[in-house]
Amino acid sequence: MSLPLSPPLAPQLALSRRELPVGEQYCYEVKLDGFRCVAFVDGEELALQSRNGRPLGRYFPELRPPAGRYVLDGEIVVRGGDGREDFDALGQRIHPAASRIALLSEQTPAVYVAFDLLALDDEPLLERPFEERRARLEQLLAHERFAGAPLELMESVRDPARARVWLAEAEGAIAKERTAPYRPGERRGMVKVKRVRTIDAVVAGWRPGKEPQTVGALILALYDGPRLRVVGHCSGLSAAEKRRLVGFLEPYQTGERGSGEPSRWSAGRELEWVALRPELVVEIDFDHVSGGRIRHGARLRRWREDKDPRQCSFDQLG
Numbered sequence: 001m002s003l004p005l006s007p008p009l010a011p012q013l014a015l016s017r018r019e020l021p022v023g024e025q026y027c028y029e030v031k032l033d034g035f036r037c038v039a040f041v042d043g044e045e046l047a048l049q050s051r052n053g054r055p056l057g058r059y060f061p062e063l064r065p066p067a068g069r070y071v072l073d074g075e076i077v078v079r080g081g082d083g084r085e086d087f088d089a090l091g092q093r094i095h096p097a098a099s100r101i102a103l104l105s106e107q108t109p110a111v112y113v114a115f116d117l118l119a120l121d122d123e124p125l126l127e128r129p130f131e132e133r134r135a136r137l138e139q140l141l142a143h144e145r146f147a148g149a150p151l152e153l154m155e156s157v158r159d160p161a162r163a164r165v166w167l168a169e170a171e172g173a174i175a176k177e178r179t180a181p182y183r184p185g186e187r188r189g190m191v192k193v194k195r196v197r198t199i200d201a202v203v204a205g206w207r208p209g210k211e212p213q214t215v216g217a218l219i220l221a222l223y224d225g226p227r228l229r230v231v232g233h234c235s236g237l238s239a240a241e242k243r244r245l246v247g248f249l250e251p252y253q254t255g256e257r258g259s260g261e262p263s264r265w266s267a268g269r270e271l272e273w274v275a276l277r278p279e280l281v282v283e284i285d286f287d288h289v290s291g292g293r294i295r296h297g298a299r300l301r302r303w304r305e306d307k308d309p310r311q312c313s314f315d316q317l318g
Helices: 087-092 098-107 130-141 160-169 239-252
Strands: 026-030 035-043 045-050 068-078 110-120 151-153 172-177 190-194 197-208 215-224 227-235 253-260 271-276 281-286 298-303
Touching: 026 130, 026 160, 035 110, 068 087, 068 130, 110 130, 130 151, 160 172, 197 227, 197 239, 215 239, 215 281, 227 281, 227 298, 239 253, 239 271
Parallel strands: 110 151
Antiparallel strands: 026 172, 035 045, 035 068, 068 110, 172 190, 197 215, 197 271, 197 281, 215 227, 253 271, 281 298
C-alpha cells in the first residue's frame, strides 16, 4: 500500500468515566457493540485491522468500501431484525472455514460504521482536530460512489441530552473533544460512559477462587417462567468477602458440584462450580446482555434478604 498510514495502526482509545462530560468542547456518539476496525483503502486494495492489530478482512468479504485512497476508523457491526447490534451473530463471523464465512456473509451481513478519517489521498490527518476530520469524513462519504456501500456514517451530536438517551437505551455514549488530534494507542481526547443496569438475581451457586478456601464468583440466575436460568456471574469480590462467603454459603449447598464446559470467554479453563438452593438474592450492576446472558462479570451491590427469589424474573434483562 502507498497510503500515508499503514497497518498495523493502534486505534485511539477512550477513558472510562461514570458521568458524561458536558461542555461546548464536546460532541457525542453512541457506543456501538461491535468490533473496532481501522480500514485502509488503497485503490482496490483493502486491509481491515482489529483493535489488536490483527487482520479481519477474510471474515467479512462483504465489506468492500469504494475504491480510493483513505484510512477510516470505525466499528464493524451486525444488526438483528430490531436494528440493534447483535454481538453474538458478529462473534460467529470469526470462523476458520471459508465456506462458513461465505454463508454467514449472506445470512448475517455486517456493516462498517465510520466515525473518523485518519488519512485521505497523500495527506495524514492525525494532527488535525477531530471536528475537521469529521467534516472531511462527511464530505468523503457524501460522494455518490459510496451510495449503496456497506458503510455508514456514525451519528454525531452536540446536545448532551441526546447522549443521555443512549445511556438509557443503547450500550452507552462516547464524548469526543472537538479540537483533539488523533493519538494512536492513547486514551486521550475521548471518554466512554457505559450504560449501567441494576437487577436482582438468585445466587444459584459459586465458583472457587484461586486461593484455597475462597469464593471466586457467584453464579447468577433468573426465573424464566418456572425454570431457573443461569445468566452470568458476579466476581470482583474483596479478599475478605471471598473468605467469608465460604462459610456463609455452606448451609445453602445442595451437594451438587461439577465443572462447566470451557468457552471462548473462559480461555479454555474448566470452571468448577458448587450448586446452592435458590434462596439467596443479590442486587447487581452490569452493563451488557448478549444472547440472554450478562456478557461481562456483574458487580455486587448488596444482598437482598427482603427479596423473594421467585420475583427475580428473566424479563429484567429486557
